[in-house]
Amino acid sequence: QVQLVESGGGLVQAGGSLRLSCAASGRLASIYAMGWTRQAPGKEREFVAAISWNGGRTYYADSVKGRFTISRDNAANTVYLQMDSLKPEDTAVYYCAADRAPPYGSSWDPEYWGQGTQVTVSS
Numbered sequence: 663q664v665q666l667v668e669s670g671g672g673l674v675q676a677g678g679s680l681r682l683s684c685a686a687s688g689r690l691a692s693i694y695a696m697g698w699t700r701q702a703p704g705k706e707r708e709f710v711a712a713i714s715w716n717g718g719r720t721y722y723a724d725s726v727k728g729r730f731t732i733s734r735d736n737a738a739n740t741v742y743l744q745m746d747s748l749k750p751e752d753t754a755v756y757y758c759a760a761d762r763a764p765p766y767g768s769s770w771d772p773e774y775w776g777q778g779t780q781v782t783v784s785s
Contacts (some may be wrong), residue, residue: 671779684758
């Protein structure tokens with residue numbers, strides 16, 4: 663089992679920045695990638711970004727490329743999502759996730775999930 667705990671959500675004005683953190687514990691040796699998905703009210707959950715645990719290969723949804731940066735600290739078993747130039751449409755609950763496989767295009771169905779953290783971007 664893998665446990666994921668997010669932190670760092672909040673309220674920010676459009677154009678601002680937030681940094682999300684996700685601390686992982688458990689059987690991490692089985693994990694290929696960690697990352698983030700989000701779900702806005704009334705919408706389906708969507709892939710945001712992911713990073714391979716070894717090698718650091720990154721994956722991004724087109725909607726966040728150039729604005730969001732995912733990174734990892736293997737020693738701390740933590741993944742970060744730096745979100746810049748935030749837009750009101752980025753408002754959602756952001757979930758940290760982990761899986762044995764990487765995303766395929768914009769499709770990712772991770773096995774492990776955190777509890778979620780709210781990000782609200784005001785216009």
